[in-house]
């Protein structure tokens with residue numbers, strides 16, 4: 001049946017029932033009677049006639065019977081097809097959010113902004129919106145979080161269309177074609193591993209030289225200190241170093257097409273993770289449907305796909321490898337610990353040491369997860385009162401990374417003060433240090449107590465700054481762009497962590513889907529996370545990587561921005577009209593600049609030298625396209641697509 005005929009029958013049916021809104025009350029169609037599931041938002045689910053948390057819609061004490069309860073950053077596209085004359089709503093922050101919400105509502109009609117609320121805060125009275133939409137084909141409703149998406153519960157209350165013709169219909173947001181911007185890596189050898197690597201005295205060293213280029217490749221390492229040795233075929237450096245100090249090693253990679261050299265600064269000292277960790281984590285992909293096979297498959301794919309050649313190295317098991325409390329499911333239930341108090345795996349992980357050995361045998365590293373509480377977020381055994389034993393067990397199993405997730409600890413201290421927030425993290429730090437293994441320590445407590453201000457003091461290598469990410473524009477951009485104030489707290493060995501990547505096939509298991517981020521949003525995601533010096537943990541199924549996702553994850557000039565040894569997190573230098581310019585100083589004196597467009601339509605974004613604190617003639621290189629754009633003086637401007645980015649690096653013109 002054609003769309004037109006379906007619509008005609010729909011009209012007749014409703015008309016016969018006498019209830020079609022357009023036939024009475026001036027053709028009123030409530031927004032909340034449309035399919036609201038098309039709404040994309042930063043947190044929670046869209047709600048019909050209720051707030052995002054399921055309460056009656058209430059703005060500054062006034063209750064509304066109808067409307068859409070959502071959360072910034074929120075986006076809803078509605079096809080009007082010229083059938084409506086006006087749109088009305090009362091907008092504001094829902095009272096359930098307390099006092100800290102702040103949002104901006106906007107309406108775009110066929111790409112032109114026809115309404116902008118300005119910043120609305122918690123407890124501001126609802127603002128009335130009444131706009132002319134005659135002749136409009138597509139209406140877009142957005143709620144933006146500004147700089148901080150916490151508590152941004154937003155209501156489009158009392159929202160309705162005055163319909164004169166075709167009824168409004170919500171539709172999916174536009175999705176552009178997935179264009180691969182980056183040329184294929186050259187067959188000539190190129191060393192892609194970071195220029196600096198930290199190890200602790202006496203800890204076992206595993207460093208795999210990441211290099212792309214036609215195989216076979218042969219490796220060499222000049223000035224390798226005594227205690228370390230190199231496998232020339234695999235590029236793996238192993239061994240142990242006793243004394244603190246710094247070694248400058250020249251890495252060499254050779255194939256039939258030539259030779260390349262790169263200096264590596266090996267720092268033997270207290271600090272590891274001198275560049276942000278790069279790897280994969282099971283959560284955004286498999287959730288609790290994770291098992292030994294899936295981890296092995298991820299590790300195999302990291303090698304076979306070639307990701308390993310671009311510096312990807314950690315394979316991290318998230319929640320659900322332990323025994324689940326009170327579970328009837330034989331694959332995850334059973335005793336949680338042995339008589340000696342040692343933690344047990346569930347049956348989906350029959351041989352943890354065998355698994356970690358396997359991952360190591362591929363030249364990769366392996367990570368684990370647990371909570372300081374009695375149980376994890378998903379209800380599996382936690383470390384509470386077994387911290388030292390668990391740290392010891394993790395070291396025996398050979399783990400290289402620990403994500404320590406607050407979760408169940410909330411039952412130990414319900415409203416923690418700062419000291420109570422820090423205590424479990426300090427304690428596990430002490431336990432890990434005793435193990436004599438280089439275990440990257442990742443704090444996960446969603447940013448409580450401004451963790452970025454003290455994460456390094458409690459010995460964390462990285463700390464989550466936000467709640468969980470999901471694969472929506474609202475979530476990713478709301479989180480990513482809110483990191484601007486956190487730049488001063490990042491440094492080598494100590495990274496802000498805005499959560500894991502949501503490109504490729506994700507789904508929190510067992511079933512997966514393609515990331516709902518559009519291709520341009522995915523470019524924005526990777527660019528921003530690189531500028532932010534964020535740990536890069538891929539969250540998708542590595543066994544099913546498409547060409548577009550591979551391109552996103554293997555552009556070495558982009559990854560270099562993340563892995564730069566200076567470790568300086570990008571700053572936002574300008575923000576105007578949904579355009580943002582971010583800049584990151586690189587060790588070699590060049591500057592990486594992200595030109596972002598958070599708007600619903602293409603915009604020209606300009607970076608001015610004076611804002612970037614650079615001067616003179618500069619060569620501008622487009623990093624996604626790996627192409628020089630020319631020499632510019634004073635400013636560089638470029639058209640950036642909806643939700644997209646152009647990431648460039650500025651070099652002195654003569655270089």
Ligand code: GAL
Nearest residue numbers: 283318319377378405407468
């Ligand atoms: C959450 C954490 C997620 C994931 C999950 C596992 O608290 O933020 O990243 O680890 O727990 O249950």
